[in-house]
Amino acid sequence: MENLGIGSRIEHPHFGKGVVVETANEFYTIWFKSSNSAKSVSRDYKELRILESKENSGTSGEAVSLAEIEEALEHVLDRRLNEFQLVPLANKWNNATMILKPQDDQLQPREFPIETFFHKIVMVRDRLRLIEQKINSHKVLTDEEKVDLQQYITGVYGSLTTFNVLFKETHHQFKGSGVQ
Secondary structure (H helix, E strand, C coil), X not given: XXXXXXXXXXXXXXXXXXXXXXXXXXXXXXXXXXXXXXXXXXXXXXXXXXXXXCCCCCCCCCECCHHHHHHHHHHHHHHHHCCCCCCCECHHHCCCEEEECCCCCCCCCEEEEHHHHHHHHHHHHHHHHHHHHHHHCCCCCCHHHHHHHHHHHHHHHHHHHHXXXXXXXXXXXXXXXXXX
C-alpha cells in the first residue's frame, strides 16, 4: 500500500468514501462521510482503494483540525456543485426541438434543442439538492428552521413536477409534498 498523507481520499469496502485526517506508524485515522465519524484503519489493509493520494509529510501523528476538515468538505461540495449526474432524457424527446412562440405574430419564435432545456432543468434539480444538503448540515439552524426551509424546497420541487415528462427514469423526477 502506498504511504498516504493527510488529505488523501480513499474508499473502504464497508465504510465508503473517506479522507485521511491523521497518520501514525501502523494505522491511518480516516473520516468517513457515511458515518460522519473517524475510524482507525491499518496501513496494510489491502481492500482500501485510493481515490486521490496526497504526499505524506513524514510527520507521524500530524492531526488535521476540524476547521481544515470543514474547509476540505466545503471544497468537495463546491466541486460537486459544478458536476452534474448523467440523467437520461425520455426517448420520445431525443432530437426534439422546443419552440417558444410569442402571441404577437410579428415577433419571431425561438427554437432550441430540448436537450438544452432539459440540461437546465437537471441543473436546477441538482442545485436544489445541494441547498438541501447545506440546510441539513448547517450548524446554527435549529431543527424547526431546517424543516421550515425544507418545506420551501419541497414546494419548489412540486412546482417543477410539470417537467417530469422529460425524464426517462422516474427516480430522477421531481416530487412535491402532494399526493403523486
